[in-house]
Amino acid sequence: MAAVGRSAPGTRLLLVLLAAPLLHVAVCLEPISMGIAIAAASAITGYMSFPEFYCGRLVECCRVDKPLNSTALQADLKENLFGQHLAQEVIYRAMTGFMSTENPKKPLALSLHGWTGTGKNFVSKMIVENIYELGMQSKFVHLFVSTVHFPHNSLIPLYKDQLQSWIRGNTSRCARSIFIFDEMDKLHPGLIDAIKPFLDYYEHIDGVSYRKAIFIFLSNAGGDLINRQMLDFWNSGKKREDLQLKDMENVLSVGLFNNNNSGFWHSGLIEKNLIDYFVPFLPLEYSHVKKCVLAELRHRGFEEDEELASQVAAEMTYSPKEYKLFSDKGCKTVSAKLSLHL
Numbered sequence: 001m002a003a004v005g006r007s008a009p010g011t012r013l014l015l016v017l018l019a020a021p022l023l024h025v026a027v028c029l030e031p032i033s034m035g036i037a038i039a040a041a042s043a044i045t046g047y048m049s050f051p052e053f054y055c056g057r058l059v060e061c062c063r064v065d066k067p068l069n070s071t072a073l074q075a076d077l078k079e080n081l082f083g084q085h086l087a088q089e090v091i092y093r094a095m096t097g098f099m100s101t102e103n104p105k106k107p108l109a110l111s112l113h114g115w116t117g118t119g120k121n122f123v124s125k126m127i128v129e130n131i132y133e134l135g136m137q138s139k140f141v142h143l144f145v146s147t148v149h150f151p152h153n154s155l156i157p158l159y160k161d162q163l164q165s166w167i168r169g170n171t172s173r174c175a176r177s178i179f180i181f182d183e184m185d186k187l188h189p190g191l192i193d194a195i196k197p198f199l200d201y202y203e204h205i206d207g208v209s210y211r212k213a214i215f216i217f218l219s220n221a222g223g224d225l226i227n228r229q230m231l232d233f234w235n236s237g238k239k240r241e242d243l244q245l246k247d248m249e250n251v252l253s254v255g256l257f258n259n260n261n262s263g264f265w266h267s268g269l270i271e272k273n274l275i276d277y278f279v280p281f282l283p284l285e286y287s288h289v290k291k292c293v294l295a296e297l298r299h300r301g302f303e304e305d306e307e308l309a310s311q312v313a314a315e316m317t318y319s320p321k322e323y324k325l326f327s328d329k330g331c332k333t334v335s336a337k338l339s340l341h342l
């Protein structure tokens, strides 16, 4: 019962059984009449759309055919992600493009780069929540953290088999599965190789198609390059918002390619063009940290308090030394710092 498709006959039966008080006559009818009975019952109870009736209420469904609400995603990105105009743009473009393609040629692979606390995890959650209501709790969403899930180098062969069988097993149950790999820069090259075939342009592998799946890779790799570029830009007197994607793209792909520690360079993920989008996360400034504090206050049900926000933002450390421009931990410790004040 783990991954129920939209029209699995078993689900219909389950629905009828669960909705028995409403439709106890329907149980003995044939499937088609049952469908009609349910549609009628749905209409009566105000649930006009059949999948919407049981998906989410009775059982979580694999949302392979559900369109993305791009308006909602855009609003979400605009209102809740601070200081990341490039990431906003790329994520929006990537998600709307991929989700509206009926037969994508490969799964979507996003690689998110930037310093800690700049919003990489936050955006991943946002993407997930715009597809599955249960968000990270959804059984179709799988998070792997390198140091937590794959800590021992001696066990790499085991991890490799496990990881491949999980990706295969979950995707065969639900084509719109989402796999998130955090700390990608700490992931063993052997495991990156293990993921590689799933990202490629195959129609299917052993009967399973991966083309509707979504892979999100998070890493700090390239963070220093992004920050240096941002600092140069600032030093030349330009506005942050004028920084364009092309200013970053080159820096990032060349930098990652040549950097020993990026966890990518030897993997062939870049070389074989298996990553669809590199998403740069810019270092956050004082004003962005302040916005994070205000958002956190709202989230906890408090009034917005400018003074308190300034105070908390000022407690963060900023670099480089001579300018004190970028928050060292982005917005990461905002929540904990705020708790000390409340």
Ligand SMILES: *[C@@H]1O[C@H](CO)[C@@H](O)[C@H](O)[C@H]1NC(C)=O
Pocket: 069, 070, 071, 072, 075
């Ligand atoms: C999409 O999201 C917007 C904003 O959250 C909402 O107003 C609208 O009803 C949604 N559209 C659909 C089709 O769900």
Ligand SMILES: *[C@@H]1O[C@H](CO)[C@@H](O)[C@H](O)[C@H]1NC(C)=O
Pocket: 141, 142, 143, 165, 166, 167, 168, 169, 170, 173
């Ligand atoms: C799906 O992935 C999870 C890990 O997120 C794993 O525990 C589970 O066994 C996988 N399911 C299948 C059917 O492979």
Ligand SMILES: *[C@@H]1O[C@H](CO)[C@@H](O)[C@H](O)[C@H]1NC(C)=O
Pocket: 258, 259, 260
């Ligand atoms: C790669 O690592 C080696 C030793 O760890 C170092 O000497 C070399 O400069 C590094 N190359 C790059 C491009 O970072």
